[in-house]
Amino acid sequence: MEAKIPVDDAIREMTLMLLYLTRFKEGKYDCYRSWKGYDFDTLDDLGEKELIHQGRHPSKFKSIVFTDEGSAKAEQLLEKYGIGNRCSHNGPK
Numbered sequence: 001m002e003a004k005i006p007v008d009d010a011i012r013e014m015t016l017m018l019l020y021l022t023r024f025k026e027g028k029y030d031c032y033r034s035w036k037g038y039d040f041d042t043l044d045d046l047g048e049k050e051l052i053h054q055g056r057h058p059s060k061f062k063s064i065v066f067t068d069e070g071s072a073k074a075e076q077l078l079e080k081y082g083i084g085n086r087c088s089h090n091g092p093k
Helices: 007-021 040-048 068-080
Strands: 032-035 063-066
Touching: 007 032, 007 040, 007 063, 007 068, 040 063, 063 068
Parallel strands: none
Antiparallel strands: 032 063
16 A cells, blocks of 8 residues: 555645646736635645745735745646646647
């Protein structure tokens, strides 16, 4: 039997994957964003790990921006769990 992943790690991984799967590009900016509809402690944790950026005053913003490391980690996790990838900005991939 495979070792189980700790619950807090699973929550972080799933949150990062869901943020990434629902990402979008906004206006002229060349970055991916996602809405903050997740547990704030988990989002803060992902921010501390420099996987996402929430701005200087996180409570003022309703979306996050992915760092390059965050996008790469999310893609690795999607591969790990055998989940397809799509981008809502350009439609399903």
